[in-house]
Amino acid sequence: MTSPAPFPVSVRRGVPLAEHTTLGIGGPAELFLEPQRPEDLAERLDALDRDGVPFRLLGGGANLLAPDGGVPGAVLATGRMRRVFREGERGLRAWAGATLPQLVRTARELGLSGLEPLVGVPGQLGGALAMNAGSAQWGIWDVVVEAVVWRPVPGGGGEVVALDRATVAPRYRDGNLRGAVVLEALLELTPSDRARVRAAEEALLKRKNATQPVSASSAGCAFRNPPGDSAGRLIDAAGLKGLRVGGAAVSERHANFVVDLGGATAADVRTLLARVEETVAERFGVRLERELVVWPEPERPVAAAG
Numbered sequence: 001m002t003s004p005a006p007f008p009v010s011v012r013r014g015v016p017l018a019e020h021t022t023l024g025i026g027g028p029a030e031l032f033l034e035p036q037r038p039e040d041l042a043e044r045l046d047a048l049d050r051d052g053v054p055f056r057l058l059g060g061g062a063n064l065l066a067p068d069g070g071v072p073g074a075v076l077a078t079g080r081m082r083r084v085f086r087e088g089e090r091g092l093r094a095w096a097g098a099t100l101p102q103l104v105r106t107a108r109e110l111g112l113s114g115l116e117p118l119v120g121v122p123g124q125l126g127g128a129l130a131m132n133a134g135s136a137q138w139g140i141w142d143v144v145v146e147a148v149v150w151r152p153v154p155g156g157g158g159e160v161v162a163l164d165r166a167t168v169a170p171r172y173r174d175g176n177l178r179g180a181v182v183l184e185a186l187l188e189l190t191p192s193d194r195a196r197v198r199a200a201e202e203a204l205l206k207r208k209n210a211t212q213p214v215s216a217s218s219a220g221c222a223f224r225n226p227p228g229d230s231a232g233r234l235i236d237a238a239g240l241k242g243l244r245v246g247g248a249a250v251s252e253r254h255a256n257f258v259v260d261l262g263g264a265t266a267a268d269v270r271t272l273l274a275r276v277e278e279t280v281a282e283r284f285g286v287r288l289e290r291e292l293v294v295w296p297e298p299e300r301p302v303a304a305a306g
């Protein structure tokens, strides 16, 4: 048994979510909770669920549009749960808040191959499992042996269970978690050597830097690629590159990225997304599906910290 940390969960009120999302957009979280360890997160989830307090999970905020009016109830942020452990010859066990750059670097330093497609991708392990983050042909679940999750049980509170990939059945850019919260996960990688892993990462990074608006505020791809096509190609072909609503715009560099040119609001981004969807549907008869997670506006704005 480990002794409990002195402050297992930091609790603050009215924390602006704009400071915790890569788009830099979002009003205050009524309660902003940052657990230190997976067990602290599970305990809080039990308590919130029993008390009927609504909650949402926040990783690196790299695929998220947070509402202008803020989030009532609790936002549980995993950013302080960052530990990564080696497990056996090929395994890395990591807590939900381990960052993707941290995991990519750790794997490389240990001479383990398998996480190269995540080079240059921001965010944390829990968010990556929720999104099945990766490339067109690969998602992080391809290397997950088990995810330890909290999930609600009838009557209130929850249970902690280990789920394997087959049980979860993740899909392209969708971890299919169905309300489960990732506490930690075990990844299985392939022994290789550092130089080879680094070379693969560098080739990928070069391609990303050439095609993506890496220095702009964005939240990655806004839409999933439709089967056999690319959302970016369709948006570009519809003439929408550079389309602007308020401070938000379709990137000139990569049409599937929405960027904040300065002062964008969540309302700007939602209007822009809707215009893109309508235009692509009219021009090509394709209904784009959102990859970007959009949290709804609250009925009443949440108060900022006083």
Ligand SMILES: Cc1cc2nc3c(=O)[nH]c(=O)nc-3n(C[C@H](O)[C@H](O)[C@H](O)COP(=O)(O)OP(=O)(O)OC[C@H]3O[C@@H](n4cnc5c(N)ncnc54)[C@H](O)[C@@H]3O)c2cc1C
Pocket: 022, 056, 057, 058, 059, 060, 061, 062, 063, 064, 078, 096, 120, 121, 122, 123, 124, 125, 126, 127, 128, 129, 130, 131, 132, 133, 134, 135, 177, 180, 181, 182, 183, 213, 214, 218, 219, 220, 221, 293
């Ligand atoms: C410049 C840039 C490049 C990007 N490139 C790529 C790319 O190549 N491939 C790709 O797939 N994505 C890419 N993305 C998107 C993003 O990096 C990934 O989706 C990433 O995995 C999101 O992780 P996060 O921790 O930031 O999740 P968040 O944005 O914080 O959350 C995303 C979703 O996951 C949920 N969630 C968060 N933590 C947990 C948890 N512990 N348990 C359950 N649910 C949870 C949230 O509630 C939310 O629904 C890019 C983003 C940017 C800004």
